[in-house]
Amino acid sequence: MENRRATGRDIDEDALDAASAWRETADPDNVAVIDFYGANLLGQFAGMGKALSLDAVRAALDIHSIPREEWPDMTRRLLQVHAIYVEHLPEK
Numbered sequence: 001m002e003n004r005r006a007t008g009r010d011i012d013e014d015a016l017d018a019a020s021a022w023r024e025t026a027d028p029d030n031v032a033v034i035d036f037y038g039a040n041l042l043g044q045f046a047g048m049g050k051a052l053s054l055d056a057v058r059a060a061l062d063i064h065s066i067p068r069e070e071w072p073d074m075t076r077r078l079l080q081v082h083a084i085y086v087e088h089l090p091e092k
Contacts, residue, residue, distance in 0.1 A: 035075070036060070037081040050089070052082040 023031055040063075043055035057078055061071050 033077045034081055036064070036074075037078055037085075040064070041078060041082070042085070050086045052079055 034059065040060035041056055044053045045051065046055075047052040053074070057075055058071075061074060066074055
């Protein structure tokens with residue numbers, strides 16, 4: 001285990017490979033949406049609930065110069081990713 005995280009702990013490369021193997025067979029468009037969500041919208045909730053902040057979505061799409069005609073479809077796909085993410089959040 002030569003690689004280390006920023007924390008200095010060893011990385012289990014076998015576990016990392018197993019956890020990311022799905023990317024090899026996934027549709028590249030889906031991977032791109034998941035990556036966009038993870039980089040820009042993870043944790044961007046509306047108020048005190050679990051809904052995704054549409055203001056944050058709008059800002060991310062604007063910052064990344066996504067063409068306006070793509071916004072409705074991209075927003076729908078981001079909401080789907082968010083719904084899956086929220087399903088796996090621990091209950092408070």
